[in-house]
Amino acid sequence: MYKVDLQADLKEAAAIEARRNREKERQSRIFNARHRTLGVDVEGLKSQVEQRKLREEAEKRRDEAFDADRVQYDKIAQMLEEEEQQRKKQLNQELLEFRQQKQHPSTRREWDIQDPAVVHKGPPARVSDDDPRCGPSSLQRFAGEDLNGVARQKRLKEQNKRDLEEQRAEREKAQADRKYADTLEDKKRIELDLRALELAGLEDECRRAKAMAIADFNRAQAAEVAEKQRLAQQREQDDNNTEIYNHLTSDILTENPDVAKSLVGPHRMVPYRWKGMTPEQLEAVRRTQKEQCKENQKLRGEQRQWEEEWDHQRHLAARAGMAMEEQEQDFRLQLRKGLDAYNRQLAEAQKANLRYLEKEVYSNAPTAHYHLQFNTSSR
Missing domain, CATH: 1.20.5 (Single alpha-helices involved in coiled-coils or other helix-helix interfaces)
Structure with missing residues (x-):
């Protein structure tokens, strides 16, 4: 019995030792960076890195273009949202004023049921012997005797007429409110279209001024x-x-x-x-001198004309450049304001998220013992 137990312990120890050796070999292969990366295609990796950089640059340019469009669209959306809020506020204010002036609780049809003083305002239980509220048991009014039928029908018609008039007035008021809201919306849309046309006109004017300056410069050259x-x-x-x-x-x-x-x-x-010297030679000398004087005067005149033309072209180019620079500064200022507002909102959101992570999510900070358990096994 003792020998059998000894053989089992030896087999188990050998198996444990073999597993330990295999684990050490596996760790030596995995944790050795040289053996793990041996045989890698360096040129292929470089080409992949270059392609990834090009792809990232293209995506970055596309994201920048999308960001610029998004900022512009956000500005337009903010403007439209502010105008919609103003319109809703105005409509709510007008509705509240209408309700306060025209729709008192006492003018409602259900006020007789909801009136807390209905008992005090109502008639007594019995007014006279002809009181229609008295039934047959009172021996004052019998079945088939409708003494107040004409008056009752008249009151019913008047009541129906008042109800119809109130419904018609409410329907006309609702139609007027819808028409007023549609008018405000149409005016706002027209205003936005005019503003867009004005911005497009300014952009076209700047483009034309730039093209004219370039054309003048090319003609001068x-x-x-x-x-x-x-x-x-x-x-x-x-x-x-x-x-x-x-x-x-x-x-x-x-x-x-x-x-x-x-x-x-x-x-x-x-x-x-x-x-x-012969007279011809003297005359030739004098003629040559005169021609040289005329040519010099002509060259000086042409040089002066060219200088004036260049000064004029430089003045026009400077004015066009100043106008474009002012417009570009205005656009950059507006863009910077919008970007600052968006950055402030983003910073507040990030701070709120960081506070939430610190207080709610990452409330249990890891200790040094938690980090020591990594890279201890190849599995």
Whole structure:
């Protein structure tokens, strides 16, 4: 009996030891980051990371666009909600005033039943022998004798007439209230449409001013390029004319006066070769000087005109830029106000949620012993 128990203990100890060894091997594989991540496709992971970044940026831009639209829609919704609240408040105020002025409890048809002083106001149990309330047992009025039938029918008709008049008045009042509410709603819708049209007109005006400024700038640049090309062509034509003139006045066709120059120096002349300047040369010199003066005056005039045109274009561009900047500042200010209000509401909601989590949800804070139980097993 003792040997059998010993063999069972040894088998159980061997099984426990084997499980412990397998657990240690499993922990060494799982807790070893190098062995766990060995064989990962780094390039594939990088491409996935890049694709995720691109996707996140696209989603971020889309969320920003949606946020801008949402802010604008929230502003419009707040405006409509405020106007709806004002309209409901006005209608409730008018309804309360109508009830206080026209619908006193004493004017209701059921007031006879609800009147606390009905007993004091009612007739006595018996007025006379002809009292219609007296039955056959009173021996004052017998079956078939309707002595007050005509008066009773008259009172019933008058009562029905009053009831019909009151119902008609109530129906007309309800129709008037509905018509007034529809009129207010139509006016508010028209006002919102006019405001939207005004904003769209301002935006179109800014866009047109920007387009005009850009078009003026492009025209000025095109004119400048055309003028530069014209000046280049003029210079080329002058160079060609000069070249033609040089060929015509060269040594081949005319006598070269340079032969009279002395070899001693460029300012010395050979006396027996010098013939002096011809009248044509003097006239050519004077004509060239006059042409140079005219060309200089023309260039100065064109330069002055270009400077004036550029000053005018810069002034127009500056005015358009100032107008656009003012509108952009106004839009940013309104957007910032709306965003601040939304951030305040969000901060209050987050604070309230944090207080709820701290007081209600996370009331039992974990201790150090709670964190020590993690990463102790591979399971």
